[in-house]
Amino acid sequence: METSLARAIRAEQNDRKAVTDDEKAMAYVSQIQREIIQNWSRPPSARNGMQALLKVYLVPTGEVVNVTLTQGSGNDAFDRSAVLAVRKAERFVVPAESAQFERNFREFEVLFRPDDLRL
Amino acid sequence: MKHSPYLLATALLGIVLLALPVQPTWADLRIEVTKGVDNAVRVAVVPFEWQGSGALAESISDIIDSDLMLSGRFESLPVSQMLSLPHKPEQVFNRDWRMLNVEYLVIGSVMAVADNRYRVSYSLYNVFKQAVELKQTIEGDAGELRDLAHFVSDSVFKLLTGIEGAFSTRIMYVTASGPLTNRIYRLHIADADGYRVETMLESKEPILSASWSRDGRYIAYVSFEVDSRPAIFLRDVVNGTRQQLTNFPGLNGAPAFSPDGKQLAIVLSKDGNPDIYTLNLDDRRLRRVTRHYGIDTEPSWSPDGKGIIFTSNRGGQPQIYQIQLADLSVERLTFEGDYNAKASVLPDGSGIVMVHRRDGIFHIAMLDLQRGRLTVLTETSLDESPSIAPNGSMLIYATQADGEGILAAVSVDGGVKFNLPSSEGDVREPAWSPQKRRMFKPLSD
Amino acid sequence: MVRTSTRGIIALGLAAFVLVGCASKKTEIEAPAPAPVAVAPAPVSVAEPVVEVRKPVVNRGKISLPASDGTAGMVELQGLFYFDFDQTIVKRAGHIELNRHATALKEDSTLRVRLEGHGDERGTREYNLALGERRANAISAYLLAQGASRMQIEVISYGEEKPVDGGHNEAAWAMNRRVEVVYR
Numbered sequence: 001m002e003t004s005l006a007r008a009i010r011a012e013q014n015d016r017k018a019v020t021d022d023e024k025a026m027a028y029v030s031q032i033q034r035e036i037i038q039n040w041s042r043p044p045s046a047r048n049g050m051q052a053l054l055k056v057y058l059v060p061t062g063e064v065v066n067v068t069l070t071q072g073s074g075n076d077a078f079d080r081s082a083v084l085a086v087r088k089a090e091r092f093v094v095p096a097e098s099a100q101f102e103r104n105f106r107e108f109e110v111l112f113r114p115d116d117l118r119l
Numbered sequence: 120m121k122h123s124p125y126l127l128a129t130a131l132l133g134i135v136l137l138a139l140p141v142q143p144t145w146a147d148l149r150i151e152v153t154k155g156v157d158n159a160v161r162v163a164v165v166p167f168e169w170q171g172s173g174a175l176a177e178s179i180s181d182i183i184d185s186d187l188m189l190s191g192r193f194e195s196l197p198v199s200q201m202l203s204l205p206h207k208p209e210q211v212f213n214r215d216w217r218m219l220n221v222e223y224l225v226i227g228s229v230m231a232v233a234d235n236r237y238r239v240s241y242s243l244y245n246v247f248k249q250a251v252e253l254k255q256t257i258e259g260d261a262g263e264l265r266d267l268a269h270f271v272s273d274s275v276f277k278l279l280t281g282i283e284g285a286f287s288t289r290i291m292y293v294t295a296s297g298p299l300t301n302r303i304y305r306l307h308i309a310d311a312d313g314y315r316v317e318t319m320l321e322s323k324e325p326i327l328s329a330s331w332s333r334d335g336r337y338i339a340y341v342s343f344e345v346d347s348r349p350a351i352f353l354r355d356v357v358n359g360t361r362q363q364l365t366n367f368p369g370l371n372g373a374p375a376f377s378p379d380g381k382q383l384a385i386v387l388s389k390d391g392n393p394d395i396y397t398l399n400l401d402d403r404r405l406r407r408v409t410r411h412y413g414i415d416t417e418p419s420w421s422p423d424g425k426g427i428i429f430t431s432n433r434g435g436q437p438q439i440y441q442i443q444l445a446d447l448s449v450e451r452l453t454f455e456g457d458y459n460a461k462a463s464v465l466p467d468g469s470g471i472v473m474v475h476r477r478d479g480i481f482h483i484a485m486l487d488l489q490r491g492r493l494t495v496l497t498e499t500s501l502d503e504s505p506s507i508a509p510n511g512s513m514l515i516y517a518t519q520a521d522g523e524g525i526l527a528a529v530s531v532d533g534g535v536k537f538n539l540p541s542s543e544g545d546v547r548e549p550a551w552s553p554q555k556r557r558m559f560k561p562l563s564d
Numbered sequence: 565m566v567r568t569s570t571r572g573i574i575a576l577g578l579a580a581f582v583l584v585g586c587a588s589k590k591t592e593i594e595a596p597a598p599a600p601v602a603v604a605p606a607p608v609s610v611a612e613p614v615v616e617v618r619k620p621v622v623n624r625g626k627i628s629l630p631a632s633d634g635t636a637g638m639v640e641l642q643g644l645f646y647f648d649f650d651q652t653i654v655k656r657a658g659h660i661e662l663n664r665h666a667t668a669l670k671e672d673s674t675l676r677v678r679l680e681g682h683g684d685e686r687g688t689r690e691y692n693l694a695l696g697e698r699r700a701n702a703i704s705a706y707l708l709a710q711g712a713s714r715m716q717i718e719v720i721s722y723g724e725e726k727p728v729d730g731g732h733n734e735a736a737w738a739m740n741r742r743v744e745v746v747y748r
Contacts, residue, residue: 025148033150040155044192044512044530045281077281080245080252084222085155087247108148115153118494118532119487299730325725327689348720349693370697370721373690386690393694414694430691436650437691458650461688474688481686501732503688522732548689 024095025104032092036110040085043077047119050075052082052112060101062094070109082112157534160279162187163196163216164225167241168206171231176261179229179239182268182312183275186286189312190276190513191528191535196221208242208251216246223252225275235261238562239268243275253278257559265314266557273555283510286311287555290515291319291329291338292526296544306340308356310556313540319354327548332376335554339364339374339383351385353400364398375418375427384408384418384427395429395442408442409449415440419463428452428471430460439473439486453486455493461504462486465531466511472496472531474503483516485531496533506551507531515539515549620668622675625746627668641665643745645703646738649684652698654706662703665745666710673713679703680744681721682728684737689723696721696743703743718748 053071058064067086072079094105164184169175187193198204202215206228216224227241236258243253255274259267266287273284291308306320306329320326324343331338338354345363349371354361365371369388376383383398395408395418409415413433420427421441428441439453439462453459458476465471468488475484475495483497483505499518507514513535515528520538524545527538539549618630621638628638643665645658654662669675681696681703700719707717729736 029148029150033152036150036152037154038156040152041158041160042155043280043282044532044534075281077279080279081155082152084245084247085152088222090247104148108150111149111151113151113153114155116155118534299727302726325722327693327723327725343722343725369719370693372693386694388694388697393697414691414698416690416694417688430688432650432691437687458687460691476687501685519732522730 021100025100028092028094028105032089035089035092036085039088040112041081042114042117043075043081045075046078046081046114046117048115048117050078050112050114052079054082054086054110054112055107056086056110057107058092058094058105060094060098062092062105064090064092073112078112082110085112086110159192159194160223161196161219161221162193162223162225162275162279163201163219163221165201165204165206166198167226167239168228170228171237175229175237175264177264177268179264179268179271180225180227182265183225183272186269186272186284186312187275189537189539190284190286191530191537192276192280208244208254211244211246213246213249221246223275223279225271227271232258237261237264237267239271241271243278255561257561259557259559263557265310267559269310269312270557270559280512282512285508285510285513285551287557288509289335289552289556290526290539291331291550291552292517292546293326293329293548294544294546295325295524308338308552311551319356328373329548329550330375331550331552332380333378333553334380335552337376337380338550339376341372341374351383353383364403369393370416373417375420377420378422378424384420386416386418395427397427397444408444408447417461419461421464422466422468428462428464430462439471452488453493455486456484459484463505463507465507466509470531472505472507472514474505483514483529485533494533496529496531497527497536499527502527504548504550506549508551509553515551517547517549620672620675622747625678625744625748627665627675627747629664629668641668641745645743645745647699647741647743649686649737649741650695652695652702654702659706662706663710666707666712669707669712669716670710673716676716676718676748677707677712678718678720678746678748680726680746681719681723682726682740682742682744683724684740685724685727685732686737687724689725693721693723693725696723699741699743703745 050073052073055068055070057066067083069079095101164180167180184195188195203212205211205226224244230238232238238258240256242251245252257267257270269286272286276284288311289308290311294305295302297303304322304326305318306326307316307318309316322342322344324347326340326342329338329340336357338356340352341349342352343349350363351365351371351374352361353364367387367389370386370393372386374383374385381400383400385396385398386393387396392412393414393416394410395415397406397408411433413431415429415431417430418427426441426443428439430437431440436457437460438451439459440449440451442449456475456477460474462471462473470485470487472485475482477495480500481502482495483502484493484495486493501519503517505514505516513528513530515526517524518527524547525538526546526549529536621628626640626643628640631637631639641664642661679700681700683692683695700721704717704719727740729739
């Protein structure tokens, strides 16, 4: 009884910690997202619905050390513009806390999928 | 249903944090980017190294720089702001360019390899990736320096935009100069950047509706030079010969080559009303295509050559219609607006561009044939004669600036707009050549 | 010595001429001073009074008819007819003057006229060429209905290619949407 209660309390605390961690991560993520958007110049051949998936590698300072294309759109200019958008950012703001950095930002994916183009 | 704040935030920001159900792992953080700013790409064209004696007649790198600027997609860096002038990738010092926020470099050299023979070696360098994206060597003779430069511009443009460049193409247009009572009309062909103008015809009577054959060998146009009446002429651009194709009573107008170059769609009013006909260029056989008491004019072929779109006022005002040549069935294509005219089909058949009147102002508009959506592309007024570039991404049209006709260009998505270098007098009716003036085969390294 | 019309005096269709000869005040005001003044030669010996009708004079595409006021003057006919945007209907205001042209053509089968249709710069060139032809055809149909012969009339369209007013405003456009009646 007591053990199960203690377990439940611990579980709830963990959940809450996870949620606050998520919320913290969210702030960094949306900042990264904004920076990439600011750097993304789509080529005129880009069309809504195209998708390019990139893997981004950072070091704890937030510096971009590598960007790879894991899934291309079929349009080289589009893919190149996506890679450039990340590379131009050069450095993202990331959590100072090591565990958080390692968990979320050491490497992550960016999916480029425009939906605001005219065509 | 209850949503966790986390899920809600994800939905709002368009960020997907994929978590595996068994073991949540943040390695799967995925940021989704659905928008961009689409600024001009920052390119620095570094003056090419010249390895030869004397001075070159043309600066290849200047021409490339001006081509890229003209396209509206790029922002170039003035030479005066460059911190170094590399000619080879190994000479590039990245920080020089990152500081200036330059994304790509065009670097290279020109070498005299024989009498009147030049070799251009160039690289397109990605500053942020610190890598060469493209490296080519091409050769041409003294008279082809501009062509060599345009070839480089086309290659760079294609790599960075995903669209075939149009800098090696030519533009045909008509100018009218002199007082209204004593006008001189001229038909010109010039490079897409406005240089190397050749005058095909000069007349005291109007010249209009010039169009290219698909292979770029022939042009057809309407001239009033014979007895001040309209007639359709065919001219061989290569050897300069020409012949009069029609001399019917009434209108002889709007010639348009079929995609296979064997026929000309034309407009004749010899049977009482302006109707569309096809003229077989081999046997000169004439076939009447439309038969309506309204005005049918401005024919333009569908890319497969099976149909012709045209302007007709059969519904009361000018609108665009399509007729199938097999069964002569007619379908109306435009319904938005009270004036749609002079349409042409995009090379992929996905849409048409045309003159469209909105709020009393004449603009160029595109109609997406699949989605039925009409988009006005231009903000200028009195716009006319849209002509699609062979790459299908840009179109050139005639408009007015300070009371004079000028040429302007706009991308089919409306995102890029620019005016073309002005020519003397009133400029009108641009027609983009379907072919490049000169092609080069890159040498293997 | 005043140059006289060599076409002489023909007593023909007087009634018709008197009718159409009564040019409106407007036309008389607008018409430039008639250049070639045709004066009938003094009759040498005439047995009985002949009603004389002087021939119309064609100069630089315009036709001048003898004045109806009994003087020796000539009145040049207005040769411009205007149209509304995207319209090919002959305006009622032009009917009287067109009637004079029709009668002149009917009276003298040797007269040849070219109807030149024009449009304003708005819209597309080929469509405007077609509109110009429609306008000229409308004038042609009117003249034919009034008795001119098909042989006498040639129709041509210049579309928007030959404006008379180079402006880019409603006033200029109104001047450019026209058919010019040009005698040859």
